[in-house]
Amino acid sequence: MKIRQKEVEDLIFKSYLEEVMKKKKFLKMNRYIQHGNTSCLLHSIAVSYYSYRLAKFLRLNIHEKELIRGALLHDYFLYDWHAKYKPTRDVGLHGRIHPKIALFNARKDYDINELEADIIARHMFPLTFTPPKYKESVIVCLVDKVLSTYEVFSKNAYAKITDRVVENKKERRIISRRLNWY
Numbered sequence: 001m002k003i004r005q006k007e008v009e010d011l012i013f014k015s016y017l018e019e020v021m022k023k024k025k026f027l028k029m030n031r032y033i034q035h036g037n038t039s040c041l042l043h044s045i046a047v048s049y050y051s052y053r054l055a056k057f058l059r060l061n062i063h064e065k066e067l068i069r070g071a072l073l074h075d076y077f078l079y080d081w082h083a084k085y086k087p088t089r090d091v092g093l094h095g096r097i098h099p100k101i102a103l104f105n106a107r108k109d110y111d112i113n114e115l116e117a118d119i120i121a122r123h124m125f126p127l128t129f130t131p132p133k134y135k136e137s138v139i140v141c142l143v144d145k146v147l148s149t150y151e152v153f154s155k156n157a158y159a160k161i162t163d164r165v166v167e168n169k170k171e172r173r174i175i176s177r178r179l180n181w182y
């Protein structure tokens with residue numbers, strides 16, 4: 001039986017995703033809404049998956065592990081950014097401040113290298129002024145913007161993505177559960 005290249009790439013993606021998911025704190029992102037009715041967790045998985053897919057489609061020579069991990073953790077800020085009383089209310093605009101918080105949290109929980117740090121810290125460019133330094137960071141920065149817009153207008157974003165990327169039934173249930181707090 002011939003295994004298609006895309007199936008191999010999906011397996012690679014899953015293996016990095018599962019490694020990151022070993023820290024249960026990562027699943028905490030499911031408590032917070034990112035856009036529309038999409039949780040931060042589902043958003044992060046989608047940004048990572050489609051960044052990886054885009055890089056493969058463009059046949060770019062990328063650091064796969066860093067691209068996938070950096071994208072998975074790019075919004076690892078772990079608070080409800082819609083809430084009136086959020087932890088950052090005295091520090092500044094969520095859009096500008098959350099990449100730094102995500103990087104701080106990611107460094108606490110994972111070994112983050114320079115490329116992964118750049119992906120996380122620069123993903124809000126041009127709202128944050130320093131541009132991404134690596135092609136992997138540019139891809140994540142672009143895909144994040146496209147998917148964020150899609151989530152705002154979609155009622156059921158990524159309905160099928162959990163079937164594709166998550167093996168474990170319990171985690172699939174957590175990720176696909178729709179939160180509706182607003």
Ligand SMILES: [Fe+2]
Nearest residue numbers: 074075098123
């Ligand atoms: Fe973000």
Ligand SMILES: [Fe+2]
Nearest residue numbers: 047074075144
């Ligand atoms: Fe994002």
